Amino acid sequence: MLKFKLSKVTSTQDFAEAISSMLYEDFLVTAEEQTKARGRYKRAWYSPKGGLWFTYVKKNFNAEEIPVATLKVSLAVREALSSFFDAKIRWPNDVVVNDKKVSGILIEAIYVGDVTDLFIGVGINTNVKEFPPDIKATSILLETGKEVNNDELLNDVISKIDYYLSLKEDFEEIVGKINNYLSIKDKKVVITRRDETKVECTALFVDKFGRLVTDCGIFEVEDVLRVESK
Numbered sequence: 001m002l003k004f005k006l007s008k009v010t011s012t013q014d015f016a017e018a019i020s021s022m023l024y025e026d027f028l029v030t031a032e033e034q035t036k037a038r039g040r041y042k043r044a045w046y047s048p049k050g051g052l053w054f055t056y057v058k059k060n061f062n063a064e065e066i067p068v069a070t071l072k073v074s075l076a077v078r079e080a081l082s083s084f085f086d087a088k089i090r091w092p093n094d095v096v097v098n099d100k101k102v103s104g105i106l107i108e109a110i111y112v113g114d115v116t117d118l119f120i121g122v123g124i125n126t127n128v129k130e131f132p133p134d135i136k137a138t139s140i141l142l143e144t145g146k147e148v149n150n151d152e153l154l155n156d157v158i159s160k161i162d163y164y165l166s167l168k169e170d171f172e173e174i175v176g177k178i179n180n181y182l183s184i185k186d187k188k189v190v191i192t193r194r195d196e197t198k199v200e201c202t203a204l205f206v207d208k209f210g211r212l213v214t215d216c217g218i219f220e221v222e223d224v225l226r227v228e229s230k
């Protein structure tokens, strides 16, 4: 596969989106360091040297499959990280260990006519040694005491993403798999809505539409800024 290995970039997502219209094959962009990386809702994503930061671009992606693809990527990243510890999924698509975020996933699509390019942005805190105090996160190094080989992990994650994307299972079946690994199941959580209001609930499960069912209502992915364990 075509690979762009950058040492420093604003965001692998921005770089991939800028060059994609010139290319006709799937490609991968990695960077040792990002200076303006972003997460969902344009939140800043801390990306110092040591972590694994990449954007995997699937050309000509079937736009109808984007919702299920988002879930499949979370399953793939979780499975790759389960070789280090008991990795779980915090709805909608963070990968966590002991309730601390170790990976974030940002899926974006660009539609040109009837052709869609899918940009799968993944950040994994592999060898990050410390985080600013306002960021509640951890790294594989901090959890296990061992340095990770980023190239090996990248190969493993990409092959797992390809495997999950190739599954013919429908949305409901994939949601079933997400529920098996849900970190917040039956836990008290604080949900921050898009308007920044907060509500405290017990998370129950993800329903067949991908919404989070709690004891105080059902939440759509688009309406939630973040979910934190109490």
Ligand code: BTN
Pocket (backbone or CB within 6 Å): 010, 011, 012, 013, 014, 034, 036, 037, 038, 039, 040, 041, 043, 045, 047, 053, 054, 055, 094, 103, 104, 105, 106, 121, 122, 123, 124
């Ligand atoms: C989130 O948790 O909100 C998603 C974080 C996604 C971060 C990755 S790192 C590689 C790629 N480049 C970016 O600018 N963002 C994604």
